[in-house]
Amino acid sequence: MSLRNLPEKWEKNKFSECLDIQGGSQPPKKYFSEIKKPGYVRLYQIRDLGDNPIPVYVDTKRVTKFCEDKDILIGRYGASVGKVFWGRKGAYNVALVKVLFNHSIFQKPYLYYFFKSGYFQQCLSKISKTAQNGFNKTDLSRILVPIAPLNEQQHIVSKIEELFSNLNEAENIIKQTQKLLKQYKQSVLKAAITGELTREWREVNKNRLESGKEFLKRILKTRRDQWQGRGKYQEPKALDTNKLPKLSNEWIWVSIEQCAFVETGATPKRGEIRYYKNGTIPWITSGAVNVEYIENYAELITEKAIEETNAKLFLKGSLIMAMYGEGKTRGKIAELNINAATNQACAAILCHHLDDDIKKYIKIFFYENYSKMRKRAAGGVQPNLNLSMVKNTLVPLPSFEELKQINIMTNNFLANIKMLGREIKTIFADIKALRQSILKAAFSGQLVSQNPNDEPATELLKKIKNEVVSKTQTKRRKVKSGDNV
Numbered sequence: 145m146s147l148r149n150l151p152e153k154w155e156k157n158k159f160s161e162c163l164d165i166q167g168g169s170q171p172p173k174k175y176f177s178e179i180k181k182p183g184y185v186r187l188y189q190i191r192d193l194g195d196n197p198i199p200v201y202v203d204t205k206r207v208t209k210f211c212e213d214k215d216i217l218i219g220r221y222g223a224s225v226g227k228v229f230w231g232r233k234g235a236y237n238v239a240l241v242k243v244l245f246n247h248s249i250f251q252k253p254y255l256y257y258f259f260k261s262g263y264f265q266q267c268l269s270k271i272s273k274t275a276q277n278g279f280n281k282t283d284l285s286r287i288l289v290p291i292a293p294l295n296e297q298q299h300i301v302s303k304i305e306e307l308f309s310n311l312n313e314a315e316n317i318i319k320q321t322q323k324l325l326k327q328y329k330q331s332v333l334k335a336a337i338t339g340e341l342t343r344e345w346r347e348v349n350k351n352r353l354e355s356g357k358e359f360l361k362r363i364l365k366t367r368r369d370q371w372q373g374r375g376k377y378q379e380p381k382a383l384d385t386n387k388l389p390k391l392s393n394e395w396i397w398v399s400i401e402q403c404a405f406v407e408t409g410a411t412p413k414r415g416e417i418r419y420y421k422n423g424t425i426p427w428i429t430s431g432a433v434n435v436e437y438i439e440n441y442a443e444l445i446t447e448k449a450i451e452e453t454n455a456k457l458f459l460k461g462s463l464i465m466a467m468y469g470e471g472k473t474r475g476k477i478a479e480l481n482i483n484a485a486t487n488q489a490c491a492a493i494l495c496h497h498l499d500d501d502i503k504k505y506i507k508i509f510f511y512e513n514y515s516k517m518r519k520r521a522a523g524g525v526q527p528n529l530n531l532s533m534v535k536n537t538l539v540p541l542p543s544f545e546e547l548k549q550i551n552i553m554t555n556n557f558l559a560n561i562k563m564l565g566r567e568i569k570t571i572f573a574d575i576k577a578l579r580q581s582i583l584k585a586a587f588s589g590q591l592v593s594q595n596p597n598d599e600p601a602t603e604l605l606k607k608i609k610n611e612v613v614s615k616t617q618t619k620r621r622k623v624k625s626g627d628n629v
Contacts, residue, residue, distance in 0.1 A: 146588065147263075147288050147290055147588070149588070150290060150588065150589050151292075151589035151594050152594070152600075153292075153293050153296075153594065153598055153599075153600040153601060153602075154290060154291060154292050154293070154589055154601050155290075155291045155600075155601035155602055155604070155605055156288045156289060156290050156291065157288070157289055157291060157605060157608070158285060158286055158287070158288060158289070159284045159285055159286070159287040159288075159289055160281070160284070160285035160286070161608065162245070162246075162249065162250075162289055162291065162605075162608055163243060163244065163245050163250075163255075163284075163289060164243075164244040164245070164281070165218070165241040165242065165243055165244065165281055165284065166209060166241060166242045166244055167209070167220070167238055167240075167241050167280075168209045168235070168236040168237045168238045168239070168240050168241070168242070169206075169207045169208045169209045169235065169236075169237065169238065170237050170238040171187070171202050171203075171206035171207055172206075175202050175203055175206045176200050176201070176202055177200070177201045177202065178199065178200065178201070179201065180199075180201045181201065183203060183204055183205075184201040184202060184203055184204065185201065185202060185203075185204050185207065185210070185234050185235050186199060186200070186201055186232070186233070186234035186235070187200050187201065187202045187207065187234065187235050187236070187237060188211070188217070188231070188232065188234050188235065188236045188237070188240065189236075189237050189239060189240070190219050190222070190224045190227070190239050190240060193217065193227075193229040193232075202235065204235075207235040209235060209236060209242070210234070210235050210236075211231040211232070211233070211234060211235065211236050211242055212231065212233055213230075213231065213232055213233050214230055214231065214252065215230075215231030215242050215243075216228065216229075216230070216231065216242065216243040216252065216255060216256050216259065217229045217230075217231045217236060217240045217241065217242055217243075218240065218241050218243065218259060219239065219240060220238070220239055220240055220241050220278045220279060221238075221239050221278040222239065222278075224239070225268065225278055225279070226264075226265050226268045226269070228256060228259045228260045230256070243255060243259070246607070246608065248294075248604075248607060249291070249294075249604045249607060249608060250291075250297065251294065251297040251298055251301060253301040253304075253305075254292070254297040254298075254300060254301055257300075257301065257304050257583060257586065257587075258289070258290070258583075258587055260583065261580070261583040261584065261586075261587055262580045262583065262584060263583075263584070263587060264287070267287045271283040271284075290587045290588070290589075291601040291604055291605070292589065292601060293595075293598035293599055293600060293601055293604075294598075294599065294604065295595060295598045295599070296592065296594070296595065296598055299592045299595075300586050300591055300592055303586070303591050303592050304582060304583070304586055304591070307582050308579065308582070311575050311578060311579060314575060315572070315575050318568055318571050318572065318575075321568065322565075322568050325561060325564055325565060325568070328561065329557075329558070329561050330512070332554060332557045332558070332561070333508060333511050333512035333554070334512055336508050336512070336550050336553070336554045337508060337509050337512050337513075337539075337540055337550075338391075338392070338540070339391070339392030339395060339540070339542060339546075341550060341553055341554065342542075342546055342549050342550055342553065343392070345546070345549050345553075346392065346393075346542075346546055349545065349546075350393075352545075353394065353543040353545055353546060354394075354543045354544065354545075355394040355396075355543065356391075356394055356395045356396035356398075356541045356542055356543060357396055358543075359541060359542075359543055359544050359547075360396060360398055360402065360541060362544075363398075363402070363403055363498065363502070364379075364380075364402060366497050366498060367380075367402075367403070367404075367405075367497060369497070370405075370496075370497035380399065380401040380402045380535075382399075382402070383397075383399050383536060383538060385397040385538060388538065391540050392540075392542070394542070394543065395540050395541060395542045396540075396541050397538045397539070397540060397541070398538065398539055398541045399535065399536055399537065399538055399539070400493060400506070400534060400535055400536070400537045400539060401535035401536065403495065403498065403502065403506070403539070404463075404493050404494055404495040404498065404506070405493075405494040405495075406491055406492070406493055406494070406531055406534050406535045407456060407458075407491075407492050407494065407531075408467075408486070408488055408490060408491055408492065408531055409427075409454070409455050409456055409458075409485050409486035409487055409488060409490060409492070410453050410454035410455045410456075410487065410488050411455075411487045411488060412445055412449040412453045412455055413453070416449075418446060418448045418449075419445055419446055419448055419449035419452075419453065420443070420444070420445060420446065420449070421446070422446065423443070423444030423445045423446045423449070424444060424446065424447070425444060425445050425446065425447070425449070425450065425457060425483075425484070425485055426441035426444060426482055426483070426484040426485070427441060427442055427443055427444060427445045427449075427455070427484065427485045427486070427487070428440075428441045428442055428464070428484050428485070428486050428487070428490070429442050429486070429487050429489060429490070430466035430467070430468055430469040430473055430474070430487070430489040430490055431466075431469065431473060432464065432478065432490075433464055433465065433466045433469075433473065433476040433477060433478040433490075434472075434473060434476065434478075435478055436478060436479065437478065437479050437480075437481040438464060438478050438479065438480050438481055438482065438484070439481045439482055441482070441484055445485060449485075450485065454488075455485045455486075456485060456486075456492075457483060457484070457485050458480060458483070458484060458485065458486065458492045458494065459480070459483055459494075459496060460480050460481060460482055460483050461479065461480060461495075461496055461503070462479070462480045462492050462493065462494050462495075462496075463477055463478070463479055463480075463492070463493040463495065463503065463506065463507065463510075464477065464478055464479070464480060464486060464490050464491070464492055464493075465477045465490065465491045465493065465510065465517075465529070465534060466489060466490060467489055467490065467491050467521075467528055467529035467530060467531075467534070468489040468528045468529075469489065474517075474518055474521055474527070474528065474529065475514050475515075475517035475518040475521065475529065476514065477493075477507060477510040477511070477514075479503075479507065491529070491531055491534045493506065493534070499544070501544070501547055501548045501551055502544075502547065504551045504555075505547050505550060505551060506539065508550070508551070508554055509539050509540075513537075517529065517533075517537070520533055521533070
């Protein structure tokens, strides 16, 4: 957006000459309260102006900067630098600034939308090269502000809100579609592991299918053969399944340990340079599972670390589950696309001895059971999964032929869901771009028609200059009066 070709009655002025900002106050956290008490006021922080507010109250004597409803607040530091909020009655902290302006020169919503425009945000991004740098009055001082006639400002705001309302309505419909798509995906996964997805296929092919028991015997033999040469083999125990739901005909419950080997890694001692210096082995943490295939790693460790510590090298194709982790990480599963070691917060499900279709089916099972795995870890100060929980997780097992059919049908559904998901993201991006196009047109004088009867913005600038002169003269009189005392 360029401010070079503004309409005839518009003007532009430096931020410092027509606007001001006021930083917030930051009382020590020991004075915070989760309960509003007499004499206390709500202290707004950036997080409290988003979708998940965490109310904090503080004694009014401990704060010096207050805001009212519909004051304009801007994020000053961190990842939220430049975010624009409508203020609420209370106080605000140092991570926010309040915009100060003359109401006879600017319509408040006009400024609110200007600060959300790509032009202003780009100016800020040039100032704050890193999110932590933030900005101050001096940084903003040279930013040019387009000033439309007051009457036109109101027309601009009305048009912006009309167009934004239409976009909001479209966005809400897309969000609802996104929600339904997520529910549909979960229904597909559930139908896959309960046999409902392949019910008709199974009925047509029932006379040629082996039972789940026969399939398990072959899996256990393959597991046993894989272990040869690695010491004494311990047969995995069958778990009690009497209280579990009844499965489709010929399906059986099996534990993850009956199918695969489950291990974990370790964090080599940080003080040992030989475990990290010139490392060549990728080493990952639980955060790596937030993608379908793991290719990136936290850092590299050495062969010595593998030889001398409990860290292990897991081969490409291993399934990695996060046993610990904040947010939504715990319980997620991903497949290694590289050879890598892990820390102790990850469980590695090793199934290279199995047909690839079995591994695919196990992944489908854990996708569907993500929420259940998280619930199994519930409780305690820091809820976590452990190796025993992962090993003893029970999976419904069909015949091998049906398992392959489940994979084919599920992957087809998931591919379509993923394609629709990408299209939804594109629509969201288009809506965001449309908003910025509207703001660009608004603040370059192209959104609404010009009224020849409007008072030109030059008159508004005269008011600013007159106010500055008046304030300067008042200050001089006070100084002179003080000198005479």
